[in-house]
Amino acid sequence: xxxxxxxxxxxxxxxxxxxxxxxxxxxxxxxxxxxxxxxxxxxxxxxxxxxxxxxxxxxxxxxxxxxxxxxxxxxxxxxxxxxxxxxxxxxxxxxxxxxxxxxxxxxxxxxxxxxxxxxxxxxxxxxxxxxxxxxxxxxxxxxxxxxxxxxxxxxxxxxxxxxxxxxxxxxxxxxxxxxxxxxxxxxxxxxxxx
Amino acid sequence: xxxxxxxxxxxxxxxxxxxxxxxxxxxxxxxxxxxxxxxxxxxxxxxxxxxxxxxxxxxxxxxxxxxxxxxxxxxxxxxxxxxxxxxxxxxxxxxxxxxxxxxxxxxxxxxxxxxxxxxxxxxxxxxxxxxxxxxxxxxxxxxxxxxxxxxxxxxxxxxxxxxxxxxxxxxxxxxxxxxxxxxxxxxxxxxxxxxxxxxxxxxxxxxxxxxxxxxxxxxxxxxxxxxxxxxxxxxxxxxxxxxxxxx
Numbered sequence: 002x003x004x005x006x007x008x009x010x011x012x013x014x015x016x017x018x019x020x021x022x023x024x025x026x027x028x029x030x031x032x033x034x035x036x037x038x039x040x041x042x043x044x045x046x047x048x049x050x051x052x053x054x055x056x057x058x059x060x061x062x063x064x065x066x067x068x069x070x071x072x073x074x075x076x077x078x079x080x081x082x083x084x085x086x087x088x089x090x091x092x093x094x095x096x097x098x099x100x101x102x103x104x105x106x107x108x109x110x111x112x113x114x115x116x117x118x119x120x121x122x123x124x125x126x127x128x129x130x131x132x133x134x135x136x137x138x139x140x141x142x143x144x145x146x147x148x149x150x151x152x153x154x155x156x157x158x159x160x161x162x163x164x165x166x167x168x169x170x171x172x173x174x175x176x177x178x179x180x181x182x183x184x185x186x187x188x189x190x191x192x193x194x195x
Numbered sequence: 196x197x198x199x200x201x202x203x204x205x206x207x208x209x210x211x212x213x214x215x216x217x218x219x220x221x222x223x224x225x226x227x228x229x230x231x232x233x234x235x236x237x238x239x240x241x242x243x244x245x246x247x248x249x250x251x252x253x254x255x256x257x258x259x260x261x262x263x264x265x266x267x268x269x270x271x272x273x274x275x276x277x278x279x280x281x282x283x284x285x286x287x288x289x290x291x292x293x294x295x296x297x298x299x300x301x302x303x304x305x306x307x308x309x310x311x312x313x314x315x316x317x318x319x320x321x322x323x324x325x326x327x328x329x330x331x332x333x334x335x336x337x338x339x340x341x342x343x344x345x346x347x348x349x350x351x352x353x354x355x356x357x358x359x360x361x362x363x364x365x366x367x368x369x370x371x372x373x374x375x376x377x378x379x380x381x382x383x384x385x386x387x388x389x390x391x392x393x394x395x396x397x398x399x400x401x402x403x404x405x406x407x408x409x410x411x412x413x414x415x416x417x418x419x420x421x422x423x424x425x426x427x428x429x430x431x432x433x434x435x436x437x438x439x440x441x442x
Contacts, residue, residue: 034306039221040309042219045216046221047304047314051314053231054287059280061239062235062256063260069253
């Protein structure tokens, strides 16, 4: 029963209208779209609305939207330009900074090198001055020693002569002339040092 | 009059007669004017401030503007601005007709073959006129593409002429039938739902399924409305390009 009712309702609601729609031939039963009597009215109002839209779009709306978009693009472009300029400037500043940094580093290195050079020069100078002084003192000392030596040698002959004549007096009990004693001592000395 | 076609019937609201012509103000006319007013309001009021940062409404007009202008520029490159208002108007008229039709009880004027036919005739007529104005009799070279062997002329030329003449036909019928079929199907399934409930023969689940199918169909029809308006605008550009450049 239920199934039959379902089939009937399906036929009533779907198949019948569809069949009617396509079976209808011309006149009042056909597609309302084909009713020629409605054409003038539709064409007239389509023309009115189309013209209305076209005039307002062409004269007001579209140029206005275009202007808005152009303004925005121009603004965007100018901002981008500005940003580009700023970044260029920043690059320049960075380069200048790096340059001055390098200069300062070079200057510092130069100063340090100069100081080192000065110090070593001074050290060398002082060293040579000291060496000169030491050499002089050494030479003087050498001279003093040589003088003392000759003096000592000179008085040694005299002492030896005295001792020799004294020994001859005491041992051989003979007096020897001072000149003879001196000669003998000199001869002995000569023999000894030869 | 049958059930599912009733929605396309025109009922005069204000009967107007101009001479022997009946130009009564019908529901169709009402929605044409409503579409025009909505288009004008949308495209004029929203950009009144020419805001640098667009609000929601201004965004809609800008998206419409940019999509259709992009399309026009793609086909007509340097001369896009000249023909842009025409393409935009055609697009908006079709779009408004399609979208308004999706509101229950509203009238879909793009389901009328006379309306789509008039629009198609306007587009193709304008393109043809443009071709004659710009190229004179050279316009006929459109029917004989360059580089075709002369022997082929008797075959190519009739084919090209038929394809050119079928342009307004295919343009108008495509849009009209898309709208008619969509609305008929929705009405059919909707009517089935109502009958099921009215007859009270249970199977609530079955009714629910049909109803949800209709809901999905509604979403599909929204898509179809947009796509068909876009297709109409694209073909308008293609035909204008033929008139301007002759291939």
